[in-house]
Amino acid sequence: MGEVIALLVILTFVFIIAGIPIYISLMFTGLLSLVALASSTATPLATLVIPQSIFNGIGSLPLLAIPFFMLAGEIMNRGKITEKLIRFAMLLIGRLPASLGLSSIVASMFFGGITGSAQASTSCMGGILIPAMKEEGYPTKEAVGIIAAASTCGPIIPPSIIMVVFATAVGCSVGAMFMGGLIPGILVGLILMIVLLVRNHMYHFPKHDERLSRNEVVKVALDGIIPLGMPVIIVGGIMGGVCTPTEAGAIAVVYSLLVSLFVSRTLRLRDIWSLLLATVNSAAPLLLIIACARIFSYGLTALQMPVIVNDLILSLTSNKYVFLMLVNILLLIMGMFMDGGASVIILAPILAPVAAALGISTIHFGVIMALNLTIGNITPPLGYCLFIGSRIGDITVEEGIKGIIPYLIAEIAALLLITYIPSLVTYVPVMLGYSVV
Secondary structure, three states: OHHHHHHHHHHHHHHHHOOOOHHHHHHHHHHHHHHHHHHHHOOOOOOOHHHHHHHHHHOOHHHHHHHHHHHHHHHHHHOOOHHHHHHHHHHHHOOOOOHHHHHHHHHHHHHHHHHOOHHHHHHHHHHHHHHHHHHOOOOHHHHHHHHHHHHHHOOOOOOOHHHHHHHHHHOOOHHHHHHHOHHHHHHHHHHHHHHHHHHHHHHOOOOOOOOOOHHHHHHHHHHHHHHHHHHHHHHHHHHOOOOOHHHHHHHHHHHHHHHHHHHOOOOOHHHHHHHHHHHHHHHHHHHHHHHHHHHHHHHHHHOOHHHHHHHHHHHHOOOHHHHHHHHHHHHHHHHHHOOHHHHHHHHHHHHHHHHHHOOOOHHHHHHHHHHHHHHHHHOOOOOHHHHHHHHHHOOOHHHHHHHHHHHHHHHHHHHHHHHHOOHHHHHHHHHOOOOOO
């Protein structure tokens, strides 16, 4: 049976690499797994599993948080908050060396905490900041590296779509996952800032010394704090037990609408329909993948794949630190070739039980997985953020890779810290009363 399972998994990746849509690849190999199950057990083909799995795959209430967070981020993005967050970040740290570069990292952390999307962060922040850094004398590849790397903080700092996907795939708490990502997301941003300060000694990036009047400071602060109220509401509501992550997503949509329509007045009622369409176009592919992955997951579970993988890994090593290192290598490679959400859907149900058997917290393992696959946004050949940043900077991807290498090394260092110091992930959830087992 192990050979059949290995063949099914290999076929899945072959189909995906060949360019077949991920949801079709998962559905087809899931159907093949049901055929294999029927043949090996001499039972009728479980055809009813297909519609039941698809319905159950997208009928989960926590998954409703995904379109809510996407819609809230889309509203804020259309509400032209990018410039406001940049000015606010400059207000906070704009007098330090490499002012604009450091502010870019902070602003990307803010923006990512609002949208939860690394690609959106690179596109919106990069469109403004990469040309601005080039004008100040930053090498283009350096500007691209800073923006692309900083954008990976967003999917770790809550709200995080990839964490919702993981929590749904393994059945753990979305709130605990969100809280587990707080310290790691901030840690990644701080390490990137340290690397930039070190590189400042080589390039001597410009430092901003301009002073703002008191009225200007108040205006910039208010303009920045108001949109940042959205992640504060989400995190505060979940931490305080006032609302579930799904309810927090709905509240975030209402808040972002009120801010964009009546406070900043950068959005009109007639724009809402296009926002809804954009959100559907973004959320539907991911939800479709999740639905079809349930067929795949059902078939492989019925074929005893989790048990076989568990026995195989434990026969190789019973040391959880070695296991985590192997998982990191596997996920970094997966992130280079496959979308993070799809990788979580396929691998989380397989690897999470093994991690639990070795005494590794599910929340800790989930954050490790999320950060690993988020780093894939800046690694070729799939690296979306790398391609977006290089296109904005009008340089080749090869040049973009050169600029991103120091920051990629820094993010891998942060990943290792998070991997081998579990309290960086579990401290906040445990403090708030969440189970992290």
